Amino acid sequence: MADIANVHGGNPHSDGGTRRDFLVLAGTALGAVAAATAVWPLISSMNPAADTLAAGGPVDVDVSKLAPGQQIVVMWRGAPIFVVNRTPEALALLQKPDLVDKLRDPDSQVHQQPTYADNWHRSADPQFAVLVGICTHLGCVPNFLPKPNPTSPSADWPGGYFCPCHGSKYDLAGRVYKGVPAPYNLPVPPYNFTSKTTLRIGENPTGVAFELSSVQQM
Amino acid sequence: MASTTSGDRPQNRFVQWVDYRLPVFTFLNHELRDYPTPRNLSYLWNFGSLAGIVLVMMIASGIFLAMNYTPNDTLAFESVERIMRDVNYGWLIRYVHMNGASMFFIVVYIHIFRGLYYGSYKAPREILWMLGVVILLLMMATAFMGYVLPWGQMSFWGATVITNLFSALPIIGPKIVTWLWGGFSVGNPTLNRFFSLHYLLPFVIVGVVVLHLVALHQHGSNNPLGIDKKGKQDSIPFHPYYTIKDSFGLAVFLLPYAFLVFFYPNFFGEPDNYIPANPLATPAEIVPEWYFLPFYAILRSTPDLLFIPSKLAGVLLMFGSIAVLFVLPWLDTSPVRSGRFRPVFKWFYVSLIIDAFLLGYVGKHKPDATLFGIALPTIGWLGTLWYFGYFLVILPLLGFFEKPLKLPTSISEAVLKKGAGVASGAA
Numbered sequence: 001m002a003d004i005a006n007v008h009g010g011n012p013h014s015d016g017g018t019r020r021d022f023l024v025l026a027g028t029a030l031g032a033v034a035a036a037t038a039v040w041p042l043i044s045s046m047n048p049a050a051d052t053l054a055a056g057g058p059v060d061v062d063v064s065k066l067a068p069g070q071q072i073v074v075m076w077r078g079a080p081i082f083v084v085n086r087t088p089e090a091l092a093l094l095q096k097p098d099l100v101d102k103l104r105d106p107d108s109q110v111h112q113q114p115t116y117a118d119n120w121h122r123s124a125d126p127q128f129a130v131l132v133g134i135c136t137h138l139g140c141v142p143n144f145l146p147k148p149n150p151t152s153p154s155a156d157w158p159g160g161y162f163c164p165c166h167g168s169k170y171d172l173a174g175r176v177y178k179g180v181p182a183p184y185n186l187p188v189p190p191y192n193f194t195s196k197t198t199l200r201i202g203e204n205p206t207g208v209a210f211e212l213s214s215v216q217q218m
Numbered sequence: 219m220a221s222t223t224s225g226d227r228p229q230n231r232f233v234q235w236v237d238y239r240l241p242v243f244t245f246l247n248h249e250l251r252d253y254p255t256p257r258n259l260s261y262l263w264n265f266g267s268l269a270g271i272v273l274v275m276m277i278a279s280g281i282f283l284a285m286n287y288t289p290n291d292t293l294a295f296e297s298v299e300r301i302m303r304d305v306n307y308g309w310l311i312r313y314v315h316m317n318g319a320s321m322f323f324i325v326v327y328i329h330i331f332r333g334l335y336y337g338s339y340k341a342p343r344e345i346l347w348m349l350g351v352v353i354l355l356l357m358m359a360t361a362f363m364g365y366v367l368p369w370g371q372m373s374f375w376g377a378t379v380i381t382n383l384f385s386a387l388p389i390i391g392p393k394i395v396t397w398l399w400g401g402f403s404v405g406n407p408t409l410n411r412f413f414s415l416h417y418l419l420p421f422v423i424v425g426v427v428v429l430h431l432v433a434l435h436q437h438g439s440n441n442p443l444g445i446d447k448k449g450k451q452d453s454i455p456f457h458p459y460y461t462i463k464d465s466f467g468l469a470v471f472l473l474p475y476a477f478l479v480f481f482y483p484n485f486f487g488e489p490d491n492y493i494p495a496n497p498l499a500t501p502a503e504i505v506p507e508w509y510f511l512p513f514y515a516i517l518r519s520t521p522d523l524l525f526i527p528s529k530l531a532g533v534l535l536m537f538g539s540i541a542v543l544f545v546l547p548w549l550d551t552s553p554v555r556s557g558r559f560r561p562v563f564k565w566f567y568v569s570l571i572i573d574a575f576l577l578g579y580v581g582k583h584k585p586d587a588t589l590f591g592i593a594l595p596t597i598g599w600l601g602t603l604w605y606f607g608y609f610l611v612i613l614p615l616l617g618f619f620e621k622p623l624k625l626p627t628s629i630s631e632a633v634l635k636k637g638a639g640v641a642s643g644a645a
Contacts, residue, residue: 027465042307045286045306045311049304049306049308050306
């Protein structure tokens with residue numbers, strides 16, 4: 001309504017300029033906040049939905065059905081979980097100095113497992129290995145080759161995991177060998193035994209807080 | 219504020235460096251700062267940029283909905299419910315998108331009726347206007363296909379009814395319908411192609427909007443007086459004067475939009491669309507979305523015309539109601555643009571608005587209902603005749619019989635003459 005010429009420079013008094021500056025700054029700041037507020041739901045919607053999170057709940061496995069030396073693979077949160085009923089011979093092999101010398105991280109120094117698997121057998125119960133079956137190199141699923149073999153997949157194979165993609169080798173506790181592309185041991189998921197025969201994958205024993213996402217590398 | 223331009227050339231050295239290689243800043247400067255805009259635009263001129271902003275909001279929310287939507291007849295309904303219940307803020311994104319369609323049409327209809335009153339379709343803006351009609355058609359197709367995607371009862375039966383319109387065409391009609399369906403009825407292939415096209419068409423709209431803007435910037439905006447700019451004193455730079463006015467208008471517009479989304483998200487919706495599609499049970503009443511109601515009324519109310527059966531006649535007149543807008547620039551014979559200076563046109567214009575609402579009422583209610591004791595199909599037919607009469611009879615004749623008021627000599631003169639003079643048209 002006012003004379004147009006007046007709009008250009010604002011009020012000829014000196015306070016007019018600062019008032020306009022304040023309005024422009026405040027308006028721009030509010031606009032930026034509004035834009036961020038509007039964008040947030042869009043970004044958030046790309047995170048796992050409630051049903052996806054619910055589907056990532058714990059999975060129960062009856063381990064009494066496992067024969068000695070047998071492995072089963074359980075899907076949990078879209079990842080293959082190896083569950084192995086290790087024989088006494090296999091456990092003895094894990095402690096042999098010959099083998100331990102060839103391993104990159106035999107004592108599980110790197111955080112790839114919960115505290116209850118911070119040991120030479122990398123498990124809560126020495127008999128049962130519970131491992132995330134994803135190679136720490138580039139994410140392939142390693143093959144389970146428990147029997148010793150003089151030539152295949154490599155010379156003097158003592159039994160363990162062999163990744164078909166780039167030849168990474170792990171022992172039956174998921175400990176990685178030296179001189180292979182994979183840098184870390186296979187991760188261990190959170191789990192506990194709710195009874196003598198029931199393994200619950202995805203839930204820690206009471207009193208322990210461990211998230212699989214906290215490991216050095218999946 | 220202190221960054222870019224005080225004169226013609228950018229001051230910031232980085233901006234200069236980029237601009238020398240890719241003249242985006244020169245372009246923006248030319249189209250926003252140098253772009254002379256009539257100094258007398260009213261708030262009715264906000265609705266063009268508002269429509270553009272709503273288009274961007276629809277595309278943004280739609281892209282995120284598509285990340286969680288499944289275009290399959292057994293999964294679509296579930297996936298929409300999952301968006302509502304499980305996806306983070308899915309309910310918000312869907313309600314913004316759903317109500318955004320209604321808000322989009324409100325904005326665009328006001329935009330169109332503004333153009334109708336102020337003669338924005340007249341020379342030299344005929345192509346600008348026709349591109350706008352193309353955008354309207356694309357919007358209608360996009361909105362219709364989007365409404366089918368949730369695969370509720372209204373989605374399914376709306377799709378059935380609208381696609382069946384084409385069966386009215388002689389000889390090739392049934393073949394076209396089968397082609398549209400990709401089967402013997404509305405089904406999974408139909409849903410899949412509707413999703414594909416619903417994703418594509420908004421980007422086609424963006425393309426036509428760019429052409430619409432190129433055509434607009436060729437001769438600049440029309441204005442409430444409908445007279446051309448005669449010199450510098452008639453215009454002000456688009457930026458900052460109209461950027462700030464458009465921003466303010468946007469803030470005001472977002473208030474009712476947000477109110478709808480947060481308090482009455484299903485105000486414009488049909489409860490039946492929360493029932494999964496069932497090809498064996500037609501809902502008691504099939505009502506299109508409100509923005510299609512006047513066209514639906516034309517479709518339903520048209521009787522047999524000579525040798526043309528009513529079904530085909532209704533389809534032809536419904537499409538004709540849009541087609542007539544294409545030739546509007548040549549139907550209106552008056553050389554005066556603004557309705558302010560057309561004392562007779564003004565009243566016919568009001569009658570067109572009333573007619574649009576009347577047709578909307580007819581489209582909303584069952585065909586066996588009455589209004590003022592008159593059967594709705596009769597009212598609908600009269601409304602249809604009035605709609606076409608306005609464009610095909612009244613506008614061509616008014617140019618010859620109406621004596622327009624005296625036009626102001628320039629925009630600045632009219633603007634600077636304070637008081638009631640301009641607004642009342644008594645000047």
